[in-house]
Amino acid sequence: MSRSNPLSSRCTATSKATKLQCTQWVVGGGVCFHHGGAAPQVAASREARVAVWEAANRGDPIEVRDPGEALLAAATTADGLVQRLQHELAEAERxxxxxxxxxxxxLDRxxxxxKTVLDARIDERRTRVSEAQGQRIFTVLRDVLVELGHDVTPGSPTAQVVVRHLRAMAEPPAVTS
Incomplete structure:
Protein backbone atom coordinates (compact mmCIF):
# COMPACT_ATOMS: atom_id res chain seq x y z
CA MET A 1 0.00 0.00 0.00
CA SER A 2 1.06 3.58 -0.59
CA ARG A 3 3.02 5.35 2.16
CA SER A 4 1.08 8.61 1.76
CA ASN A 5 -2.29 6.88 2.06
CA PRO A 6 -2.14 3.30 3.34
CA LEU A 7 -5.73 2.70 2.25
CA SER A 8 -5.00 3.40 -1.39
CA SER A 9 -2.49 1.56 -3.53
CA ARG A 10 -2.03 0.30 -7.03
CA CYS A 11 -3.30 -3.11 -8.04
CA THR A 12 -0.68 -5.73 -7.21
CA ALA A 13 -1.29 -7.74 -10.41
CA THR A 14 1.34 -7.70 -13.15
CA SER A 15 0.95 -8.35 -16.83
CA LYS A 16 2.45 -11.63 -18.04
CA ALA A 17 3.28 -10.09 -21.39
CA THR A 18 4.79 -6.75 -20.33
CA LYS A 19 5.79 -7.62 -16.75
CA LEU A 20 4.41 -4.21 -15.76
CA GLN A 21 2.21 -3.63 -12.74
CA CYS A 22 -1.47 -2.79 -13.32
CA THR A 23 -2.16 0.96 -13.07
CA GLN A 24 -5.58 0.71 -11.34
CA TRP A 25 -5.85 2.10 -7.81
CA VAL A 26 -7.44 -0.07 -5.12
CA VAL A 27 -8.82 1.22 -1.82
CA GLY A 28 -7.58 -1.20 0.83
CA GLY A 29 -4.85 -2.76 -1.29
CA GLY A 30 -4.77 -6.01 -3.20
CA VAL A 31 -5.98 -6.47 -6.76
CA CYS A 32 -8.45 -4.42 -8.79
CA PHE A 33 -11.78 -5.76 -10.04
CA HIS A 34 -10.20 -6.62 -13.41
CA HIS A 35 -7.79 -9.01 -11.68
CA GLY A 36 -10.13 -10.76 -9.24
CA GLY A 37 -10.76 -7.99 -6.72
CA ALA A 38 -14.53 -8.41 -7.09
CA ALA A 39 -14.41 -12.00 -5.78
CA PRO A 40 -16.22 -12.17 -2.42
CA GLN A 41 -13.23 -13.47 -0.47
CA VAL A 42 -10.90 -10.85 -1.97
CA ALA A 43 -13.39 -8.06 -1.27
CA ALA A 44 -13.85 -9.33 2.30
CA SER A 45 -10.08 -9.33 2.90
CA ARG A 46 -9.81 -5.82 1.49
CA GLU A 47 -12.67 -4.59 3.71
CA ALA A 48 -11.01 -6.24 6.72
CA ARG A 49 -7.74 -4.38 6.00
CA VAL A 50 -9.64 -1.10 5.77
CA ALA A 51 -11.48 -1.80 9.05
CA VAL A 52 -8.23 -2.66 10.86
CA TRP A 53 -6.51 0.47 9.53
CA GLU A 54 -9.45 2.67 10.54
CA ALA A 55 -9.59 1.13 14.03
CA ALA A 56 -5.84 1.55 14.51
CA ASN A 57 -5.96 5.20 13.43
CA ARG A 58 -9.18 6.25 15.13
CA GLY A 59 -7.33 8.04 17.92
CA ASP A 60 -9.29 6.52 20.79
CA PRO A 61 -7.22 6.13 23.95
CA ILE A 62 -5.95 2.61 24.41
CA GLU A 63 -5.20 0.74 27.58
CA VAL A 64 -1.72 -0.76 27.73
CA ARG A 65 -2.22 -4.32 28.92
CA ASP A 66 -0.03 -7.13 30.08
CA PRO A 67 0.39 -9.68 27.24
CA GLY A 68 -1.33 -12.33 29.34
CA GLU A 69 -4.34 -10.08 29.89
CA ALA A 70 -4.46 -9.23 26.17
CA LEU A 71 -4.34 -12.94 25.29
CA LEU A 72 -7.11 -13.74 27.76
CA ALA A 73 -9.20 -10.84 26.39
CA ALA A 74 -8.69 -12.11 22.84
CA ALA A 75 -9.82 -15.60 23.83
CA THR A 76 -12.86 -14.19 25.63
CA THR A 77 -13.81 -11.95 22.70
CA ALA A 78 -13.40 -14.82 20.23
CA ASP A 79 -15.53 -17.10 22.40
CA GLY A 80 -18.23 -14.41 22.60
CA LEU A 81 -18.25 -14.20 18.81
CA VAL A 82 -18.56 -17.99 18.53
CA GLN A 83 -21.53 -17.91 20.89
CA ARG A 84 -23.20 -15.20 18.80
CA LEU A 85 -22.62 -17.18 15.60
CA GLN A 86 -24.05 -20.32 17.24
CA HIS A 87 -27.09 -18.34 18.34
CA GLU A 88 -27.48 -16.90 14.83
CA LEU A 89 -27.35 -20.40 13.34
CA ALA A 90 -29.86 -21.72 15.88
CA GLU A 91 -32.30 -18.89 15.06
CA ALA A 92 -31.87 -19.08 11.27
CA GLU A 93 -34.55 -20.70 9.16
CA ARG A 94 -31.94 -22.01 6.76
CA LEU A 107 -14.17 -22.33 16.63
CA ASP A 108 -10.65 -23.19 15.47
CA ARG A 109 -9.40 -19.79 16.61
CA LYS A 115 -4.85 -23.70 24.43
CA THR A 116 -2.40 -20.80 24.36
CA VAL A 117 -4.04 -19.32 27.48
CA LEU A 118 -3.75 -22.67 29.25
CA ASP A 119 -0.16 -23.18 28.11
CA ALA A 120 0.77 -19.70 29.34
CA ARG A 121 -0.71 -20.54 32.76
CA ILE A 122 -2.38 -17.16 32.91
CA ASP A 123 -4.80 -18.20 35.67
CA GLU A 124 -1.90 -19.30 37.87
CA ARG A 125 -0.12 -16.01 37.23
CA ARG A 126 -3.26 -14.02 38.03
CA THR A 127 -3.64 -15.96 41.27
CA ARG A 128 -0.02 -15.23 42.26
CA VAL A 129 -0.46 -11.53 41.44
CA SER A 130 -3.72 -11.40 43.40
CA GLU A 131 -2.13 -13.11 46.40
CA ALA A 132 0.81 -10.70 46.31
CA GLN A 133 -1.56 -7.72 46.17
CA GLY A 134 -3.54 -9.13 49.09
CA GLN A 135 -0.35 -9.53 51.10
CA ARG A 136 0.66 -5.92 50.35
CA ILE A 137 -2.78 -4.65 51.40
CA PHE A 138 -2.59 -6.70 54.60
CA THR A 139 0.88 -5.32 55.37
CA VAL A 140 -0.28 -1.73 54.86
CA LEU A 141 -3.38 -2.27 57.02
CA ARG A 142 -1.31 -3.94 59.74
CA ASP A 143 1.23 -1.09 59.75
CA VAL A 144 -1.53 1.54 59.91
CA LEU A 145 -3.32 -0.27 62.74
CA VAL A 146 -0.07 -0.69 64.71
CA GLU A 147 0.67 3.01 64.27
CA LEU A 148 -2.82 3.79 65.60
CA GLY A 149 -2.12 1.64 68.66
CA HIS A 150 -4.15 -1.49 67.85
CA ASP A 151 -3.03 -5.00 68.75
CA VAL A 152 -2.58 -6.90 65.48
CA THR A 153 -0.85 -10.03 66.74
CA PRO A 154 -2.20 -13.18 65.08
CA GLY A 155 -5.47 -14.21 66.73
CA SER A 156 -6.23 -10.76 68.18
CA PRO A 157 -9.73 -9.39 67.54
CA THR A 158 -8.34 -6.66 65.26
CA ALA A 159 -6.32 -9.15 63.18
CA GLN A 160 -9.34 -11.45 62.89
CA VAL A 161 -11.53 -8.60 61.61
CA VAL A 162 -8.90 -7.53 59.04
CA VAL A 163 -8.41 -11.11 57.80
CA ARG A 164 -12.18 -11.69 57.57
CA HIS A 165 -12.71 -8.54 55.50
CA LEU A 166 -9.76 -9.26 53.20
CA ARG A 167 -11.07 -12.78 52.55
CA ALA A 168 -14.56 -11.40 51.84
CA MET A 169 -13.02 -8.96 49.37
CA ALA A 170 -11.19 -11.81 47.59
CA GLU A 171 -14.33 -13.92 47.09
CA PRO A 172 -16.11 -13.52 43.76
CA PRO A 173 -19.33 -11.50 44.02
CA ALA A 174 -22.53 -13.49 44.30
CA VAL A 175 -24.55 -13.65 41.09
CA THR A 176 -28.10 -12.42 41.52
CA SER A 177 -30.83 -12.86 38.97
Missing part, protein backbone atom coordinates in the same frame (compact mmCIF):
# COMPACT_ATOMS: atom_id res chain seq x y z
CA UNK A 95 -28.22 -22.38 7.21
CA UNK A 96 -26.12 -19.72 5.55
CA UNK A 97 -22.88 -21.21 4.21
CA UNK A 98 -20.94 -18.05 5.10
CA UNK A 99 -22.11 -18.24 8.73
CA UNK A 100 -21.21 -21.94 8.94
CA UNK A 101 -17.79 -21.19 7.47
CA UNK A 102 -17.24 -18.30 9.88
CA UNK A 103 -18.30 -20.46 12.82
CA UNK A 104 -15.81 -23.16 11.84
CA UNK A 105 -12.98 -20.64 11.52
CA UNK A 106 -13.79 -18.98 14.84
CA UNK A 110 -11.05 -20.12 20.03
CA UNK A 111 -9.49 -23.56 20.42
CA UNK A 112 -6.02 -22.27 19.58
CA UNK A 113 -6.37 -19.20 21.81
CA UNK A 114 -7.73 -21.26 24.70
Missing amino acids: LAPATLMALGEW VGRLS
